[in-house]
Amino acid sequence: MKFLNSVLIMFLATVSIAALQTPLPIFSQPSFDSQNGIVEVFCEESVDASKISVTVVFKDEDHPCWLADIPYDIYRFFRYGRIFDIETFYLCLNADGSLQGIEFPGVSAGDHRFEDTRDLHGSAYITADEILFLEQRPVVYVNTWNHMFGPKPSFDRNAETLLFEYPLSPGGRDAAEVKYSWHW
Numbered sequence: 001m002k003f004l005n006s007v008l009i010m011f012l013a014t015v016s017i018a019a020l021q022t023p024l025p026i027f028s029q030p031s032f033d034s035q036n037g038i039v040e041v042f043c044e045e046s047v048d049a050s051k052i053s054v055t056v057v058f059k060d061e062d063h064p065c066w067l068a069d070i071p072y073d074i075y076r077f078f079r080y081g082r083i084f085d086i087e088t089f090y091l092c093l094n095a096d097g098s099l100q101g102i103e104f105p106g107v108s109a110g111d112h113r114f115e116d117t118r119d120l121h122g123s124a125y126i127t128a129d130e131i132l133f134l135e136q137r138p139v140v141y142v143n144t145w146n147h148m149f150g151p152k153p154s155f156d157r158n159a160e161t162l163l164f165e166y167p168l169s170p171g172g173r174d175a176a177e178v179k180y181s182w183h184w
Contacts, residue, residue, distance in 0.1 A: 022052060022097055026134055027163040029142040030114060030155040036060045036147075038163060039084065040179075044172040049097070051090045055176045058085040061146045064115040081183030087147050088173045089140070092125075099138055101127040102151070109143035109150040120144055126151045135164075 027038060042055040060083050061076075063069040073083055090103040108124035131151050132139045139162075143154040153160065169175065178184045 022091055022093055022099055023135075023137040024052075024168070025054065025091075025140040026137045027056070027140055027142060027166070028153060029161050029163065030159050031161045032159055033062075033114070033142070033145065034161060036062060036085070037161075038166045040167040040169055040176070042169050042171045042173070042176045044170065044175075049093065051092055051103075053088055053090055053172045055086060055088040055171075055173045056147070057176050057180055058087070058147050061085040064117060064145055081181035084180040085147050086173065086176050086180065087149070089149055091138070099128045099131070101125055102131065102138065102140065104149050107147075107149055109141075109148035109154060111154075112144050112148065113154050114144055116144060120146055120148050122148070124150075134162075137164075 024041070024043065029037065036059045039057045039059050041057070042053075044053045044055075046052070060073070063072045077083055087107045089105070089107055092100045092103055094100045102125070104122075104124045104126070106121045106123055108122040109120070110122040110124065112120055112122075128138075139151075141150045141153045142148075143150045174184075
């Protein structure tokens with residue numbers, strides 16, 4: 001019975017994600033941060049179909065100063081109940097389901113470089129004409145060590161890893177927190 005329930009849940013999850021008409025992003029991450037790569041991406045369409053929340057779970061975030069990284073991980077473990085890094089942004093859609101823009105509330109890298117450590121959590125709205133598309137999918141750059149996003153890379157593209165595929169699950173930020181945080 002558990003097996004049947006699991007198969008049914010996986011089927012429903014696949015169907016609900018497949019029902020999204022807007023292509024999900026391709027992520028560009030510097031290869032030197034690959035040890036903290038994407039573990040899972042959660043997607044959830046808003047009730048009015050005007051937005052898709054994209055919640056990205058990274059394995060960890062390593063402070064650029066290795067001496068600061070250990071206390072930083074301990075702080076995050078007790079503050080957030082996890083070592084995993086979870087960041088959320090929104091694909092804003094036109095009425096026909098095409099991409100209008102991407103909203104980065106509190107997760108925009110702005111002009112920061114990968115190793116910057118101050119004032120990293122910016123907000124931005126990027127219109128579709130400012131975004132690079134590959135295979136009709138928007139490219140989202142992971143520009144800082146704490147995984148802030150942008151429409152252009154802040155790192156050398158010779159050190160780029162493009163992620164076309166990643167584990168995908170239905171749900172929003174709460175679903176990611178429930179799965180990856182002991183606080184929930």
